[in-house]
Amino acid sequence: MVNVLLVFALVSAASAFHLSGQEEFHFKSWMAQHNKMYSMKEYYNRLQIFAQNKRMIDKHNEGNHSFTMRLNQFSDMTFSEFRKSFLWSEPQNCSATRGNYLSSNGPRPDSIDWRKKGNYVTDVKNQLSCGSCWTFSTTGCLESVTAIATGRLVPLSEQQLVDCAQDFNNHGCNGGLPSQAFEYIMYNKGLMTELDYPYTATEGICKYQSQMASAYVKDVVNITAYDEMEMVDAVATHNPVSFAFEVTPDFMHYHQGVYTSTKCHNTTDKVNHAVLAVGYGEDNGTPYWIVKNSWSSSWGIDGYFLIERGKNMCGLAACSSFPVV
Ligand SMILES: *[C@@H]1O[C@H](CO)[C@@H](O)[C@H](O)[C@H]1NC(C)=O
Ligand SMILES: *[C@@H]1O[C@H](CO)[C@@H](O)[C@H](O)[C@H]1NC(C)=O
Ligand SMILES: *[C@@H]1O[C@H](CO)[C@@H](O)[C@H](O)[C@H]1NC(C)=O
Ligand SMILES: *[C@@H]1O[C@H](CO)[C@@H](O)[C@H](O)[C@H]1NC(C)=O
Numbered sequence: 419m420v421n422v423l424l425v426f427a428l429v430s431a432a433s434a435f436h437l438s439g440q441e442e443f444h445f446k447s448w449m450a451q452h453n454k455m456y457s458m459k460e461y462y463n464r465l466q467i468f469a470q471n472k473r474m475i476d477k478h479n480e481g482n483h484s485f486t487m488r489l490n491q492f493s494d495m496t497f498s499e500f501r502k503s504f505l506w507s508e509p510q511n512c513s514a515t516r517g518n519y520l521s522s523n524g525p526r527p528d529s530i531d532w533r534k535k536g537n538y539v540t541d542v543k544n545q546l547s548c549g550s551c552w553t554f555s556t557t558g559c560l561e562s563v564t565a566i567a568t569g570r571l572v573p574l575s576e577q578q579l580v581d582c583a584q585d586f587n588n589h590g591c592n593g594g595l596p597s598q599a600f601e602y603i604m605y606n607k608g609l610m611t612e613l614d615y616p617y618t619a620t621e622g623i624c625k626y627q628s629q630m631a632s633a634y635v636k637d638v639v640n641i642t643a644y645d646e647m648e649m650v651d652a653v654a655t656h657n658p659v660s661f662a663f664e665v666t667p668d669f670m671h672y673h674q675g676v677y678t679s680t681k682c683h684n685t686t687d688k689v690n691h692a693v694l695a696v697g698y699g700e701d702n703g704t705p706y707w708i709v710k711n712s713w714s715s716s717w718g719i720d721g722y723f724l725i726e727r728g729k730n731m732c733g734l735a736a737c738s739s740f741p742v743v
Contacts, residue, residue, distance in 0.1 A: 441469040452491055464494040475671050484704065485675030485724075487668075490717050497667040503547040504713070505665055505690040506593030510552075512662055512737030513686045514597070514640035519648050526654035529699035531708055538565045539658065539696055540573045542721025544714040546619035548591035553579040554712035555660040555692035556599040559740050560609065562658045562696070564633050567743050574633050575615035582606070582624035590621040596660035596692055597640050597739035604635040604741070637742040643686060646728060646735040650698060658696045658710075661738035662689040663731070672718050676706045677725045682732035689733045698727055707734070 445468045448454075456464055471494075475487040492500055501507075533539045540561050545554055553576035565571040580590045583602035588594030603609045608631025615625065641648045641659070652659050664682040682688070697708040705727040715721035725731055 435466050435469065437465065437469055441465075441472065444472060445469070448489055448493060454494065467496055468494050471671065478668070483675070484726075485677045486673045487671040488673035490671060491714070492670050495670075497670060500670055501665075501690070504545070504549060504551070506549055506551075508593065509687045510593050510595050510662075510689075510737075511587060512595055512597075512689060513643050514737065514739070515643055517640040517642035517645070517648070517739075519639050519641045519645075519652060521648055521651045522655040523651075524655055526650060529697070530654055531697035531699070532562060532566075532653075532658050533696055533708075536565075537571050538562050539710065540571060542710060542715040543573075543576070543617070543712050545576075545712040546617075548580070548619040549593050550576060550580050550591055550619070551712055552588065552594040552596055552599060552662075552692040553577075555662075555694050556596045556603075557609075557612075558694040558710055558712075559596060559658055559660045560600070560603070560633050560635065560743070562694075563656075563741055564743050566657050572632055573612035575610045575612050575617075577617045577622070578610050578615045578624075578626055579603075581622050582626050591619075593690075595662070595737065595739075597638055597737065600635050600638040600739060600741040603633070604638060607631065607634065609633045609635075634743060635741040639740050639742060641735075641738040643737065644730055644735045646730055649695065649735060649738050650727070652738075652740060653695055653698060657740060658694050659738050659740045660692060660694055661734050662692040662736065663725070663734040664688045665691045666732070672723055674719045675724065676701055676704050677723055677731075679732060684730045684733045684736075686733065686736040689736050695738075696722075 445465050478487045543554055557574040557576050561574050579599050583599055586598040586602040588598050610630050611632045614630050666681040668679055694710040695707045696710050706724040707727045709723050
């Protein structure tokens, strides 16, 4: 009787969605590739979500878009599950109505990539299941700014920011802002290295030891909200810049090409993910940013993505900042 009911439940779950044998085959090879294991019940639930994601990806890739999608480590998740684990759960106070960036008004190259100018950008990291993107945007920026100033590229601690930066309106795995994290480092008088204060992807007690500080911040520069030309000027003449934007479902499975979206918003209250602009360029007349993400090097273009530049795409010019060392 139990077996009959189980079979009936499985058949009806599958037939309600018309899963094909091929979709199950793709799911099983995806599971093997990503070392996934599920209970019997969870297996069919995840198979359905995977099949929906794969159909959406295949349909997108058949269309004429400036970017392609592909399966990745998130392909067994719905967007709402993804949002809970990887994005800010509530809006952050991101708005520098008038920033303190002084434009150089100097000549700006047509393209720049700080990864190619020297040893200035650390390897792509992985925030895992914790809304700590803001700490990776912060360390990525400070690592680069420090390396440009000193010639030494040292991976810095995200975990110190997760555990210790609450007094500056940061909230560990629930979100925060690079500008507020730079303020914390400035007033705290230092940030430890990744090696000395390693990442755990959970909130813990603050274990900062001032005698082990490795990087410092003298001042914080906020770029005026929505002034994307200031961002270009800063990346062209100074260093990589932290920024935030709104991630919508079409971004989760980004593979390569220039990302654009009509689904995202362009305002400060909707941005939900912080990243690092390490350069910019232009592809067949479409200007783009080169951006370092924190979803491991197996996501996107070896962990990076390109997003259209010049239109405040998905609010990317809403709150950008960088430290002075
Ligand atoms: C694809 O999109 C590009 C850019 O929008 C356009 O120039 C081109 O004509 C489109 N091609 C097709 C086959 O629709
Ligand atoms: C925004 O700022 C206010 C005032 O400082 C603070 O009370 C509030 O918690 C902040 N919001 C977030 C999400 O940090
Ligand atoms: C920059 O932004 C931070 C956090 O949003 C804020 O605390 C600080 O006062 C701002 N600094 C300037 C110079 O506007
Ligand atoms: C947001 O988009 C709307 C509609 O395209 C546009 O009118 C507005 O100027 C944009 N706002 C910002 C801050 O980019």
